[in-house]
Amino acid sequence: MTGAATVRPATSGTATASAVTLRGVSKSYGDTLAVSDLDLTVQRGEIVALIGPSGCGKSTLLRLVAGLERPDAGSVTVGDRVVAGPEWVPPERRRIGLVFQEHALFPHLTVADNIRFGLDGRSRSEQDARVREVLELVHLAHVVDRYPHELSGGEQQRVALARALAPRPEVVLLDEPFSSLDESLRARVRADTVEALHATGTTAILVTHDQTEALSIGDHVGVMRAGVVEQWGRPVEVFERPVSRFVASFMGDADFLPTSVTDSGLACELGLVTIRKDVADAEVVVRPHEVSLRLPGPGVTGAAAVVDRVEYQGPFILHTVRLASGRTIRSWQPHSVRYPVGTEVLASIAPGIVPSLLSGETALTHSPTQPDPTATPLPPDVGSVH
Numbered sequence: 324m325t326g327a328a329t330v331r332p333a334t335s336g337t338a339t340a341s342a343v344t345l346r347g348v349s350k351s352y353g354d355t356l357a358v359s360d361l362d363l364t365v366q367r368g369e370i371v372a373l374i375g376p377s378g379c380g381k382s383t384l385l386r387l388v389a390g391l392e393r394p395d396a397g398s399v400t401v402g403d404r405v406v407a408g409p410e411w412v413p414p415e416r417r418r419i420g421l422v423f424q425e426h427a428l429f430p431h432l433t434v435a436d437n438i439r440f441g442l443d444g445r446s447r448s449e450q451d452a453r454v455r456e457v458l459e460l461v462h463l464a465h466v467v468d469r470y471p472h473e474l475s476g477g478e479q480q481r482v483a484l485a486r487a488l489a490p491r492p493e494v495v496l497l498d499e500p501f502s503s504l505d506e507s508l509r510a511r512v513r514a515d516t517v518e519a520l521h522a523t524g525t526t527a528i529l530v531t532h533d534q535t536e537a538l539s540i541g542d543h544v545g546v547m548r549a550g551v552v553e554q555w556g557r558p559v560e561v562f563e564r565p566v567s568r569f570v571a572s573f574m575g576d577a578d579f580l581p582t583s584v585t586d587s588g589l590a591c592e593l594g595l596v597t598i599r600k601d602v603a604d605a606e607v608v609v610r611p612h613e614v615s616l617r618l619p620g621p622g623v624t625g626a627a628a629v630v631d632r633v634e635y636q637g638p639f640i641l642h643t644v645r646l647a648s649g650r651t652i653r654s655w656q657p658h659s660v661r662y663p664v665g666t667e668v669l670a671s672i673a674p675g676i677v678p679s680l681l682s683g684e685t686a687l688t689h690s691p692t693q694p695d696p697t698a699t700p701l702p703p704d705v706g707s708v709h
Protein backbone atom coordinates (compact mmCIF):
# COMPACT_ATOMS: atom_id res chain seq x y z
CA MET A 324 0.00 0.00 0.00
CA THR A 325 1.21 3.49 -0.66
CA GLY A 326 1.16 6.03 2.09
CA ALA A 327 3.34 8.75 3.52
CA ALA A 328 6.13 7.19 5.53
CA THR A 329 5.49 9.72 8.26
CA VAL A 330 2.23 7.97 9.04
CA ARG A 331 3.32 4.49 8.15
CA PRO A 332 2.52 2.06 10.93
CA ALA A 333 5.25 -0.02 12.48
CA THR A 334 5.86 -3.19 10.51
CA SER A 335 4.21 -6.27 11.80
CA GLY A 336 7.34 -8.45 11.57
CA THR A 337 9.62 -9.28 14.45
CA ALA A 338 12.21 -6.79 15.64
CA THR A 339 14.90 -8.57 13.65
CA ALA A 340 12.99 -8.23 10.35
CA SER A 341 13.90 -4.56 10.09
CA ALA A 342 17.42 -3.38 9.49
CA VAL A 343 16.83 0.33 10.08
CA THR A 344 13.99 2.00 11.92
CA LEU A 345 13.51 5.71 12.45
CA ARG A 346 10.80 6.86 14.81
CA GLY A 347 9.81 10.51 15.12
CA VAL A 348 13.23 11.70 14.01
CA SER A 349 13.80 15.43 13.64
CA LYS A 350 16.95 17.38 12.87
CA SER A 351 17.37 21.14 12.46
CA TYR A 352 20.32 23.26 11.52
CA GLY A 353 19.57 26.63 13.10
CA ASP A 354 16.21 27.65 11.66
CA THR A 355 16.31 25.01 8.92
CA LEU A 356 14.26 21.93 9.69
CA ALA A 357 16.14 19.36 7.60
CA VAL A 358 14.27 16.25 8.80
CA SER A 359 10.86 16.54 10.41
CA ASP A 360 9.28 13.95 12.71
CA LEU A 361 10.13 11.18 10.30
CA ASP A 362 9.17 7.51 10.64
CA LEU A 363 10.77 4.94 8.37
CA THR A 364 11.29 1.19 8.41
CA VAL A 365 13.74 -0.56 6.11
CA GLN A 366 13.48 -4.34 6.02
CA ARG A 367 16.54 -6.55 6.10
CA GLY A 368 18.04 -7.24 2.70
CA GLU A 369 16.07 -4.64 0.81
CA ILE A 370 17.34 -1.69 -1.18
CA VAL A 371 15.58 1.57 -0.47
CA ALA A 372 15.95 4.52 -2.82
CA LEU A 373 15.41 8.00 -1.39
CA ILE A 374 14.63 10.70 -3.89
CA GLY A 375 13.50 14.31 -3.66
CA PRO A 376 14.44 17.82 -4.64
CA SER A 377 17.66 19.43 -3.50
CA GLY A 378 17.61 20.37 0.17
CA CYS A 379 14.71 18.07 1.13
CA GLY A 380 16.80 16.25 3.75
CA LYS A 381 17.98 13.08 2.00
CA SER A 382 21.64 13.37 2.99
CA THR A 383 20.73 14.47 6.50
CA LEU A 384 18.64 11.32 6.87
CA LEU A 385 21.61 9.18 5.81
CA ARG A 386 23.91 11.08 8.18
CA LEU A 387 21.50 10.47 11.06
CA VAL A 388 21.50 6.73 10.33
CA ALA A 389 25.29 6.71 10.00
CA GLY A 390 25.75 8.60 13.26
CA LEU A 391 27.38 11.60 11.61
CA GLU A 392 24.54 13.72 13.04
CA ARG A 393 22.57 13.41 16.26
CA PRO A 394 18.78 13.72 16.02
CA ASP A 395 17.12 16.54 17.99
CA ALA A 396 14.21 14.18 18.68
CA GLY A 397 13.22 10.58 18.00
CA SER A 398 15.19 7.37 17.77
CA VAL A 399 17.23 5.45 15.21
CA THR A 400 17.52 1.67 15.45
CA VAL A 401 19.97 -0.37 13.38
CA GLY A 402 19.26 -4.09 13.56
CA ASP A 403 18.15 -4.72 17.12
CA ARG A 404 20.14 -1.86 18.65
CA VAL A 405 18.92 1.64 19.35
CA VAL A 406 21.85 3.73 18.11
CA ALA A 407 20.45 7.24 18.58
CA GLY A 408 17.80 8.68 20.86
CA PRO A 409 17.79 7.28 24.37
CA GLU A 410 21.14 5.62 23.54
CA TRP A 411 24.08 6.84 21.47
CA VAL A 412 26.27 4.47 19.51
CA PRO A 413 29.14 6.20 17.69
CA PRO A 414 29.41 5.79 13.90
CA GLU A 415 32.29 3.31 13.97
CA ARG A 416 30.29 0.91 16.15
CA ARG A 417 27.09 0.94 14.07
CA ARG A 418 28.17 -1.66 11.50
CA ILE A 419 27.33 0.67 8.67
CA GLY A 420 29.19 0.99 5.38
CA LEU A 421 29.27 4.28 3.50
CA VAL A 422 29.63 4.97 -0.21
CA PHE A 423 29.63 8.55 -1.36
CA GLN A 424 29.70 10.32 -4.69
CA GLU A 425 33.42 11.02 -4.46
CA HIS A 426 34.88 7.60 -4.09
CA ALA A 427 36.88 8.69 -1.04
CA LEU A 428 39.55 6.04 -1.49
CA PHE A 429 42.88 6.77 0.16
CA PRO A 430 45.09 7.80 -2.78
CA HIS A 431 48.34 6.57 -1.21
CA LEU A 432 47.02 3.06 -0.52
CA THR A 433 46.55 0.22 -2.99
CA VAL A 434 43.09 -1.17 -3.61
CA ALA A 435 43.86 -4.07 -1.27
CA ASP A 436 45.04 -1.75 1.50
CA ASN A 437 42.03 0.52 1.03
CA ILE A 438 39.77 -2.47 1.62
CA ARG A 439 41.89 -3.82 4.49
CA PHE A 440 41.48 -0.49 6.25
CA GLY A 441 38.05 -1.50 7.55
CA LEU A 442 39.22 -4.98 8.55
CA ASP A 443 41.38 -4.08 11.53
CA GLY A 444 41.71 -6.72 14.17
CA ARG A 445 41.62 -9.66 11.76
CA SER A 446 44.58 -11.79 10.82
CA ARG A 447 46.43 -10.94 7.62
CA SER A 448 45.24 -14.13 5.94
CA GLU A 449 41.62 -13.40 6.90
CA GLN A 450 42.00 -9.89 5.52
CA ASP A 451 43.50 -11.16 2.26
CA ALA A 452 40.70 -13.68 1.81
CA ARG A 453 38.06 -11.04 2.41
CA VAL A 454 39.76 -8.55 0.07
CA ARG A 455 39.74 -11.19 -2.68
CA GLU A 456 36.14 -12.11 -1.96
CA VAL A 457 34.73 -8.57 -2.13
CA LEU A 458 36.77 -7.67 -5.20
CA GLU A 459 35.41 -10.74 -6.97
CA LEU A 460 31.95 -9.64 -5.97
CA VAL A 461 32.40 -6.39 -7.90
CA HIS A 462 34.31 -8.09 -10.74
CA LEU A 463 37.59 -6.33 -9.96
CA ALA A 464 39.89 -9.05 -8.70
CA HIS A 465 42.51 -7.96 -11.24
CA VAL A 466 43.02 -4.46 -9.76
CA VAL A 467 43.98 -5.57 -6.27
CA ASP A 468 47.49 -4.05 -6.37
CA ARG A 469 46.67 -0.86 -8.21
CA TYR A 470 46.41 2.62 -6.73
CA PRO A 471 43.17 4.62 -7.04
CA HIS A 472 44.63 6.93 -9.73
CA GLU A 473 45.21 3.82 -11.88
CA LEU A 474 41.47 3.06 -11.93
CA SER A 475 38.62 4.51 -13.96
CA GLY A 476 35.82 6.39 -12.16
CA GLY A 477 33.54 3.36 -12.39
CA GLU A 478 36.23 1.04 -11.03
CA GLN A 479 36.93 3.42 -8.15
CA GLN A 480 33.26 3.44 -7.30
CA ARG A 481 33.09 -0.36 -7.32
CA VAL A 482 36.18 -0.50 -5.08
CA ALA A 483 34.44 1.94 -2.72
CA LEU A 484 31.49 -0.45 -2.61
CA ALA A 485 33.79 -3.43 -2.03
CA ARG A 486 35.44 -1.55 0.82
CA ALA A 487 32.05 -0.74 2.36
CA LEU A 488 30.95 -4.39 2.10
CA ALA A 489 34.19 -5.92 3.39
CA PRO A 490 33.41 -5.76 7.13
CA ARG A 491 29.97 -7.33 6.47
CA PRO A 492 28.01 -4.29 7.57
CA GLU A 493 24.42 -4.43 8.73
CA VAL A 494 23.53 -1.64 6.31
CA VAL A 495 25.23 0.22 3.46
CA LEU A 496 24.36 3.87 2.89
CA LEU A 497 25.00 5.22 -0.59
CA ASP A 498 24.77 8.96 -1.25
CA GLU A 499 24.51 9.70 -4.99
CA PRO A 500 27.04 6.95 -5.68
CA PHE A 501 26.77 7.03 -9.46
CA SER A 502 26.28 10.71 -10.19
CA SER A 503 29.90 11.40 -11.07
CA LEU A 504 29.85 8.64 -13.70
CA ASP A 505 28.85 9.18 -17.29
CA GLU A 506 25.58 7.73 -18.52
CA SER A 507 26.85 4.50 -20.11
CA LEU A 508 29.16 3.66 -17.23
CA ARG A 509 26.49 4.47 -14.68
CA ALA A 510 24.17 1.71 -15.88
CA ARG A 511 26.92 -0.89 -15.59
CA VAL A 512 28.17 0.21 -12.15
CA ARG A 513 24.60 0.45 -10.94
CA ALA A 514 23.85 -3.10 -12.08
CA ASP A 515 27.04 -4.41 -10.44
CA THR A 516 26.17 -2.59 -7.23
CA VAL A 517 22.67 -4.04 -7.06
CA GLU A 518 24.03 -7.50 -7.85
CA ALA A 519 26.66 -7.25 -5.08
CA LEU A 520 24.13 -5.98 -2.55
CA HIS A 521 21.66 -8.74 -3.37
CA ALA A 522 24.36 -11.42 -3.45
CA THR A 523 25.42 -10.50 0.07
CA GLY A 524 21.88 -9.87 1.31
CA THR A 525 22.99 -6.42 2.43
CA THR A 526 20.41 -3.82 3.32
CA ALA A 527 21.01 -0.54 1.53
CA ILE A 528 19.65 2.99 1.56
CA LEU A 529 20.55 4.89 -1.57
CA VAL A 530 20.06 8.60 -2.18
CA THR A 531 19.60 9.65 -5.78
CA HIS A 532 18.38 12.55 -7.91
CA ASP A 533 17.57 10.23 -10.77
CA GLN A 534 13.96 9.02 -11.04
CA THR A 535 14.78 6.12 -13.32
CA GLU A 536 17.50 4.99 -10.97
CA ALA A 537 15.20 5.15 -7.95
CA LEU A 538 12.47 3.20 -9.74
CA SER A 539 14.80 0.56 -11.15
CA ILE A 540 16.96 -0.06 -8.07
CA GLY A 541 14.61 0.40 -5.15
CA ASP A 542 12.62 -2.42 -3.60
CA HIS A 543 10.92 0.54 -1.96
CA VAL A 544 11.16 4.18 -2.96
CA GLY A 545 10.81 7.07 -0.51
CA VAL A 546 9.92 10.37 -2.15
CA MET A 547 11.03 13.15 0.19
CA ARG A 548 9.92 16.73 0.37
CA ALA A 549 10.77 19.36 2.99
CA GLY A 550 12.10 16.93 5.59
CA VAL A 551 9.35 14.31 5.36
CA VAL A 552 8.76 11.24 3.22
CA GLU A 553 5.72 12.23 1.20
CA GLN A 554 5.27 8.79 -0.33
CA TRP A 555 6.73 5.42 0.49
CA GLY A 556 5.98 2.50 -1.73
CA ARG A 557 7.01 -0.01 -4.31
CA PRO A 558 8.35 1.66 -7.48
CA VAL A 559 5.17 0.86 -9.38
CA GLU A 560 3.10 2.48 -6.65
CA VAL A 561 4.98 5.77 -6.52
CA PHE A 562 4.99 6.02 -10.32
CA GLU A 563 1.50 4.78 -11.12
CA ARG A 564 -0.33 5.75 -7.94
CA PRO A 565 1.29 8.97 -6.69
CA VAL A 566 -0.26 10.20 -3.45
CA SER A 567 0.05 13.85 -4.39
CA ARG A 568 0.54 16.32 -7.20
CA PHE A 569 4.11 16.80 -6.00
CA VAL A 570 4.95 13.09 -6.30
CA ALA A 571 3.16 12.82 -9.65
CA SER A 572 5.22 15.73 -11.02
CA PHE A 573 8.49 14.73 -9.43
CA MET A 574 8.46 11.08 -10.51
CA GLY A 575 8.37 11.63 -14.25
CA ASP A 576 6.58 13.87 -16.74
CA ALA A 577 2.92 14.46 -16.02
CA ASP A 578 0.16 16.64 -17.42
CA PHE A 579 -2.98 17.44 -15.47
CA LEU A 580 -6.42 17.76 -17.00
CA PRO A 581 -9.58 18.86 -15.20
CA THR A 582 -12.52 16.46 -15.09
CA SER A 583 -16.24 16.83 -14.85
CA VAL A 584 -19.02 14.46 -13.93
CA THR A 585 -21.01 13.24 -16.91
CA ASP A 586 -23.82 10.72 -17.25
CA SER A 587 -21.24 8.01 -17.95
CA GLY A 588 -18.87 8.91 -15.14
CA LEU A 589 -15.90 11.15 -14.64
CA ALA A 590 -14.49 12.48 -17.89
CA CYS A 591 -11.64 14.68 -18.95
CA GLU A 592 -11.02 16.25 -22.32
CA LEU A 593 -9.49 12.97 -23.52
CA GLY A 594 -12.61 11.00 -22.67
CA LEU A 595 -14.04 8.89 -19.90
CA VAL A 596 -11.65 8.31 -16.99
CA THR A 597 -13.73 6.22 -14.63
CA ILE A 598 -17.37 5.35 -14.19
CA ARG A 599 -17.38 6.79 -10.68
CA LYS A 600 -19.38 9.97 -10.38
CA ASP A 601 -18.76 10.93 -6.78
CA VAL A 602 -15.89 13.36 -7.28
CA ALA A 603 -16.17 17.03 -8.03
CA ASP A 604 -13.28 19.21 -9.20
CA ALA A 605 -10.86 16.33 -9.71
CA GLU A 606 -7.91 16.43 -12.06
CA VAL A 607 -6.55 13.48 -13.94
CA VAL A 608 -2.81 12.80 -14.14
CA VAL A 609 -1.71 11.83 -17.62
CA ARG A 610 1.83 10.75 -18.45
CA PRO A 611 3.24 10.92 -22.00
CA HIS A 612 3.35 7.13 -22.41
CA GLU A 613 -0.36 6.98 -21.57
CA VAL A 614 -1.54 9.26 -24.37
CA SER A 615 -2.36 7.72 -27.70
CA LEU A 616 -2.40 9.84 -30.89
CA ARG A 617 -4.00 8.71 -34.13
CA LEU A 618 -4.91 10.30 -37.41
CA PRO A 619 -8.64 10.82 -37.95
CA GLY A 620 -10.27 8.05 -39.96
CA PRO A 621 -13.19 5.64 -39.95
CA GLY A 622 -13.70 4.20 -36.48
CA VAL A 623 -10.93 6.30 -34.91
CA THR A 624 -12.07 8.13 -31.81
CA GLY A 625 -10.45 10.64 -29.52
CA ALA A 626 -10.29 14.31 -28.70
CA ALA A 627 -9.40 16.61 -31.57
CA ALA A 628 -5.91 18.03 -31.13
CA VAL A 629 -3.25 19.75 -33.18
CA VAL A 630 0.43 18.92 -33.00
CA ASP A 631 2.18 21.91 -31.44
CA ARG A 632 5.77 20.69 -31.00
CA VAL A 633 7.79 17.62 -31.91
CA GLU A 634 11.03 16.70 -30.16
CA TYR A 635 13.33 13.85 -31.01
CA GLN A 636 14.36 12.37 -27.66
CA GLY A 637 16.35 9.33 -28.68
CA PRO A 638 14.28 6.29 -27.73
CA PHE A 639 11.00 8.05 -28.60
CA ILE A 640 9.54 11.14 -30.20
CA LEU A 641 7.79 13.53 -27.85
CA HIS A 642 4.72 15.13 -29.38
CA THR A 643 3.10 18.07 -27.61
CA VAL A 644 -0.46 18.54 -28.82
CA ARG A 645 -2.95 21.33 -28.19
CA LEU A 646 -6.49 20.30 -27.30
CA ALA A 647 -9.64 22.22 -28.18
CA SER A 648 -9.59 23.84 -24.73
CA GLY A 649 -6.16 25.28 -25.47
CA ARG A 650 -4.47 22.98 -22.95
CA THR A 651 -1.46 21.01 -24.09
CA ILE A 652 -0.56 17.42 -23.29
CA ARG A 653 2.46 15.34 -24.18
CA SER A 654 2.62 11.96 -25.89
CA TRP A 655 5.59 9.67 -26.50
CA GLN A 656 5.51 8.04 -29.88
CA PRO A 657 7.77 5.37 -31.36
CA HIS A 658 10.19 6.27 -34.15
CA SER A 659 7.72 5.03 -36.70
CA VAL A 660 5.36 7.90 -35.79
CA ARG A 661 6.36 11.48 -36.36
CA TYR A 662 3.44 13.82 -36.98
CA PRO A 663 4.56 17.20 -38.32
CA VAL A 664 3.63 20.36 -36.41
CA GLY A 665 0.10 21.40 -37.39
CA THR A 666 -1.15 17.83 -37.98
CA GLU A 667 -4.71 17.27 -36.79
CA VAL A 668 -4.84 14.15 -34.63
CA LEU A 669 -7.21 12.42 -32.25
CA ALA A 670 -5.84 12.08 -28.70
CA SER A 671 -7.04 9.57 -26.14
CA ILE A 672 -5.92 7.75 -23.04
CA ALA A 673 -4.24 4.55 -24.18
CA PRO A 674 -6.25 1.34 -23.70
CA GLY A 675 -5.81 -0.35 -20.34
CA ILE A 676 -4.59 2.79 -18.57
CA VAL A 677 -6.38 3.79 -15.37
CA PRO A 678 -5.04 7.26 -14.65
CA SER A 679 -4.65 8.70 -11.16
CA LEU A 680 -6.95 11.41 -9.92
CA LEU A 681 -6.10 14.43 -7.80
CA SER A 682 -8.30 16.55 -5.65
CA GLY A 683 -6.32 19.71 -5.06
CA GLU A 684 -2.82 18.64 -4.09
CA THR A 685 -3.80 15.15 -2.94
CA ALA A 686 -4.54 11.97 -4.86
CA LEU A 687 -7.93 10.38 -4.57
CA THR A 688 -8.07 6.78 -3.48
CA HIS A 689 -8.46 4.89 -6.65
CA SER A 690 -11.73 3.38 -7.59
CA PRO A 691 -11.48 -0.26 -8.61
CA THR A 692 -13.85 0.44 -11.45
CA GLN A 693 -12.05 0.95 -14.70
CA PRO A 694 -13.28 2.84 -17.70
CA ASP A 695 -14.79 0.73 -20.38
CA PRO A 696 -12.01 0.67 -23.00
CA THR A 697 -14.54 0.28 -25.76
CA ALA A 698 -16.49 3.37 -24.68
CA THR A 699 -16.69 6.15 -27.19
CA PRO A 700 -14.66 9.09 -25.97
CA LEU A 701 -16.71 12.11 -25.14
CA PRO A 702 -16.62 15.19 -27.32
CA PRO A 703 -13.55 17.35 -26.88
CA ASP A 704 -15.26 20.02 -24.82
CA VAL A 705 -16.43 17.58 -22.13
CA GLY A 706 -14.43 18.08 -18.99
CA SER A 707 -13.07 21.46 -19.82
CA VAL A 708 -13.26 23.86 -16.96
CA HIS A 709 -13.01 27.47 -17.88
Ligand SMILES: Nc1ncnc2c1ncn2[C@@H]1O[C@H](COP(=O)(O)OP(=O)(O)OP(=O)(O)O)[C@@H](O)[C@H]1O
Binds near residue numbers: 353355357376378383
Ligand atom coordinates in the same frame (compact mmCIF):
# COMPACT_ATOMS: atom_id res chain seq x y z
N1 LIG B 1 25.70 21.27 8.20
C1 LIG B 1 24.66 22.03 7.87
N2 LIG B 1 24.50 23.25 8.38
C2 LIG B 1 23.43 24.02 8.06
N3 LIG B 1 22.43 23.60 7.25
C3 LIG B 1 22.54 22.38 6.71
C4 LIG B 1 23.65 21.53 6.98
N4 LIG B 1 23.47 20.37 6.31
C5 LIG B 1 22.30 20.50 5.64
N5 LIG B 1 21.74 21.70 5.88
C6 LIG B 1 20.46 22.19 5.36
O1 LIG B 1 19.49 21.19 5.64
C7 LIG B 1 18.60 21.00 4.55
C8 LIG B 1 18.65 19.56 4.09
O2 LIG B 1 19.95 19.32 3.54
P1 LIG B 1 20.36 17.92 2.90
O3 LIG B 1 21.80 18.01 2.55
O4 LIG B 1 19.95 16.85 3.82
O5 LIG B 1 19.45 17.89 1.61
P2 LIG B 1 19.51 16.93 0.35
O6 LIG B 1 18.11 16.52 0.09
O7 LIG B 1 20.51 15.86 0.58
O8 LIG B 1 20.01 17.92 -0.76
P3 LIG B 1 20.88 17.65 -2.08
O9 LIG B 1 20.04 16.79 -2.96
O10 LIG B 1 21.08 19.02 -2.66
O11 LIG B 1 22.15 16.99 -1.65
C9 LIG B 1 19.03 22.01 3.49
O12 LIG B 1 18.23 23.16 3.63
C10 LIG B 1 20.47 22.31 3.84
O13 LIG B 1 20.82 23.62 3.45
